[in-house]
Amino acid sequence: MPIEKGLKPTVGERITPPGHLTIFNGSPRGNKGNTRLMLEQFGEGFESVPGHTYELHNLNRLNDHKKFSQIFRDAESIWMGFPLYTDSMPGMVKAFIEALESLRGRENNPPIGFLVQSGFPEALHSRYVERYLEKLASRLKASYLGTIVKGSGEGIRMMPADRNAKLFSSLQGLGRELAQNGYLNPELLPEIAGVERYSALLGPVFKIFLRTSAASWHWDSQLKENGVYEERFAQPYAQQ
Amino acid sequence: MIITTLNGNPAPSNFDEYLAQLETRLEEKGQTVNHIALRDIDLSYCIGCFGCWVKTPGVCSSADESCEIRRAMIQSDFTLWAAPMNMGFPSALLKRALDKTIPLIHPYMVVDQGEAHHRKRYESYPRLGLLVEPELDTDANDLDIVTNIFSRIALNFKSRLEFSLTSDTPIEQLVNRIVEDLYPMCQSRKA
Numbered sequence: 001m002p003i004e005k006g007l008k009p010t011v012g013e014r015i016t017p018p019g020h021l022t023i024f025n026g027s028p029r030g031n032k033g034n035t036r037l038m039l040e041q042f043g044e045g046f047e048s049v050p051g052h053t054y055e056l057h058n059l060n061r062l063n064d065h066k067k068f069s070q071i072f073r074d075a076e077s078i079w080m081g082f083p084l085y086t087d088s089m090p091g092m093v094k095a096f097i098e099a100l101e102s103l104r105g106r107e108n109n110p111p112i113g114f115l116v117q118s119g120f121p122e123a124l125h126s127r128y129v130e131r132y133l134e135k136l137a138s139r140l141k142a143s144y145l146g147t148i149v150k151g152s153g154e155g156i157r158m159m160p161a162d163r164n165a166k167l168f169s170s171l172q173g174l175g176r177e178l179a180q181n182g183y184l185n186p187e188l189l190p191e192i193a194g195v196e197r198y199s200a201l202l203g204p205v206f207k208i209f210l211r212t213s214a215a216s217w218h219w220d221s222q223l224k225e226n227g228v229y230e231e232r233f234a235q236p237y238a239q240q
Numbered sequence: 241m242i243i244t245t246l247n248g249n250p251a252p253s254n255f256d257e258y259l260a261q262l263e264t265r266l267e268e269k270g271q272t273v274n275h276i277a278l279r280d281i282d283l284s285y286c287i288g289c290f291g292c293w294v295k296t297p298g299v300c301s302s303a304d305e306s307c308e309i310r311r312a313m314i315q316s317d318f319t320l321w322a323a324p325m326n327m328g329f330p331s332a333l334l335k336r337a338l339d340k341t342i343p344l345i346h347p348y349m350v351v352d353q354g355e356a357h358h359r360k361r362y363e364s365y366p367r368l369g370l371l372v373e374p375e376l377d378t379d380a381n382d383l384d385i386v387t388n389i390f391s392r393i394a395l396n397f398k399s400r401l402e403f404s405l406t407s408d409t410p411i412e413q414l415v416n417r418i419v420e421d422l423y424p425m426c427q428s429r430k431a
Contacts, residue, residue: 001401003391029289087392091284091336097327120356128389134383135328207351219347222294234297235362237311
């Protein structure tokens with residue numbers, strides 16, 4: 001099947017600024033993931049505006065999905081974030097979306113926005129699920145506030161603070177402006193997304209970089225630490 | 241041709257019947273079908289630990305039965321992802337299974353079609369197809385969104401999505417699509 005290329009970022013709506021934001025963290029790693037770090041920055045920016053508050057729930061608490069769907073229904077505004085798993089939402093996020101089935105088409109569902117981060121260096125990988133999320137908001141008859149996309153999201157939690165300063169500042173700015181103006185500042189979104197797609201000029205440079213040991217250092221250091229570096233190309237299910 | 245069908249139907253319904261008839265017709269045409277009913281196997285969620293990439297390369301660290309899915313997929317010529325749609329996307333059960341197939345690829349990245357993608361772990365991967373049962377409100381836009389996403393998944397699995405069809409498709413048409421169109425391609429892949 002041909003794959004549609006060059007998908008543009010979606011555009012969120014502007015709403016009356018909400019006073020409270022309910023955030024759902026869809027990272028299967030819960031508190032230990034990169035997604036939570038990013039969502040917290042967004043929430044803190046929102047909360048930095050006097051009179052504004054946020055709460056955050058981890059969707060990896062699978063037994064709480066029913067309770068979370070009630071929290072969703074009663075919320076003033078929603079943000080849902082997750083890491084990209086096989087080009088879409090993690091299985092447990094899809095399970096939560098299914099737990100919202102009774103809210104399909106309901107009047108007065110809260111406005112909803114999203115955050116998708118992936119380990120891929122380009123933002124384009126997340127644009128496909130972004131279109132699903134926009135449609136999900138419409139299925140819920142909820143105002144769609146937009147999707148924050150972040151490439152190169154894996155490893156944020158391991159970075160020294162100064163390496164994340166710009167990203168965190170932008171996320172806080174987005175949260176602050178949501179509280180003040182009721183929409184995602186479109187100027188900050190590309191800063192967070194990073195490279196959308198490598199140009200014909202940069203592509204070959206990136207290709208060469210991928211052949212260097214620096215490119216695989218993140219994985220090699222862990223493989224070596226675990227004593228399995230030599231088995232890194234194992235094919236356990238290959239036919240004998 | 242060895243065909244694996246991954247049935248992501250979370251509860252018995254007519255979709256199972258459709259799939260069973262499809263599989264019977266494929267077998268009558270001389271194909272070997274390996275059916276996995278995902279709801280009947282012990283399948284935990286991927287928790288993003290990356291143990292399959294850095295601790296036990298190629299093998300999921302959890303002790304569930306997901307190895308059955310990975311083995312069946314990688315040893316097949318063609319794998320059919322099958323599931324009812326729910327909230328505009330194939331079932332959470334199918335998605336849970338898909339998340340558990342990342343041990344089939346490698347953490348290293350390569351450039352493919354001008355984009356970063358994971359390096360392959362195996363020499364060859366099955367051709368892929370998607371079969372969904374529409375919901376009452378499924379429209380062409382939903383199918384377009386899902387088809388694009390599953391084409392991306394196939395690309396990351398070093399393969400391609402050969403078709404994306406609904407269970408409204410006459411079974412014989414689907415059988416022909418798999419046997420007559422794909423069989424020659426799978427044979428040439430082996431050569």
